[in-house]
Amino acid sequence: MTAQKEKITALIITFNEIGYIEKCIDSISFVDEIVVVDSFSTDGTFEYLLSHPKVKVIQNPFENFTAQKSFALKQASNDWILFVDADEVVPIALKNEILETVEEPNDIAAYWFYRQFMFKNEKLQFSGWQTDKNYRLFRKSKAKFSDRKIVHETLEVNGTSGVLNEKLVHYCYKNYEDYKSKMLKYGRLKAIECFYKERKFNYLLMYLKTSWKFFNHYFLRLGFLDGKKGFTICYLNALGVLERFKELKGLEQKNELAYYLVMP
Template structure:
């Protein structure tokens, strides 16, 4: 006998599909409501659910444990209202629960993200024997694993899969959710500090764009020996990226190496490492990371690989990165790996796909194209392949065409600092210093933390004899990058050359 155990609040949008996914499979449905004011309970009753009320006390584990007390089945399957058991898992569920045992099972949770295109897969214990000695722990991000281990249960992998649709949220919605979770996390942290809670505080502050606090808690989480390696890898990645954003690529590389040592098969970490390797001129390592990211991303997507937490990527994002590395380094071997993969990923009967491949051919072979052609190309250039297009443009020597395409791209991506920076550099090469200055000032306004933009802007000011602006820019940069020795040293050399101060 299987009991579906749930805690809910205002889930009328999701609960019907959740209960439909286990209809005729579970023998008992226990729904603990923590204060719904919509039709959640009414919908649950149509499925024969047993309804219990629980006064919310900012403690998810307490609500889960109350639901366990009300469950009478031999086995507990627990789901949230925005989750659905996959149909292909039904036979496996029946097989695992034929008789009671001392085994619990990890299930694959597919976190669907149709808005930000950043799905992830996780492994959580969702199926376990009903035992009065078992209890969830943690006021938020609650877990049953410790209790299972303390009570001598073995935890095994399974092929059970659950789709989680609740993270298809806009950035504002994600921040609202993170803000609600933050209070509970801080209360839990103040009661009992742990690397696990510190990690989730880091994640939460990261969503809320409070990088300083995110880093504080990630560093603290990494001090704990019992933090899962997948979580350590994500913390190291966040810290590494923070160093990369400050142009400290040496430290960024060190932390991303640590990330990969903890979890060698995390696609997002591998792709981040490849970007830092590019910045450090290590194209062989960049290409290796990128190709490995493609392989393991495919395996996770196809359910052939298991992880407690892995963020998936769109295959084409990895392919574009691989091509960017190949073009930057002139590596024909790597290019011949990724370009066929790009063609395989395209529906070549569609005009945009053909135009995309045509653009790459024209840029690679230094061919001339018209303004009308540029308009067609703009239809398929997006955030995923923009970096590749810009890399190809760096090798492209037809400056008139290059300026036309860069101007068109600046109009399409008005918030992309790198794009305006590259446009400014190209105009500098054409000795159009007045327009170069405008482009570089726009780039600086979009991203004041990138020192390379500042140095190019200084050059433009010098060419335009705007020495007052040069002095002001260097002085502000010295304040802004006071904690970056490499940038300060470059500024010092620049001042000595200019003999301004």
């Protein structure tokens, strides 16, 4: 008797990704189901997805990355999940490795992917990203997103993990304003996470951690070898850290104000 083919659901969350989502969808067309959760895009992303014959698109309000990805995971029909970002592309070599991997008879529950970061259409070789890896392929029955983080979400895996050889291509930098907006958004969400963990704002830590972020990525992680684009990426990454502390300070001030307003 022929063994039944393993089926894969690809999941993506989107907001205003037109110009990138098309390449992403094309690169994952080999899967059995594509589900996209869109947080009410205004640039034509939703309309494009709605008209695509292979895509099931659902709109859901964005609360944070963990909540949105957890919601997306519930929509999947298959156990094998391929979770990609809207600005990521699965090259043919990685596609073949994925298809071979899910058919392998083993107990591995999740696989790490290394990523090739792209600055527009140029490769970023350093700038802190050279060892970046994320879970992208896993069994739904063996994994869930941790509710302890709302940004840079963490997958909790019940079982062993593996690593794929081929890299996922990540078009992280579209233009200056887009990347800056992304880093500031991450910083604000991280501040909320810190606030609920009762971490306190500290001026010294703000200056030290912001400076360290730039120094570590630009000098120790060799960002300077990426030239001008390396400086830009490292500067904006550090800006995200600064925004986290500024937002945390604002949250503490609002909390203190609310406390005094409700005092008898």
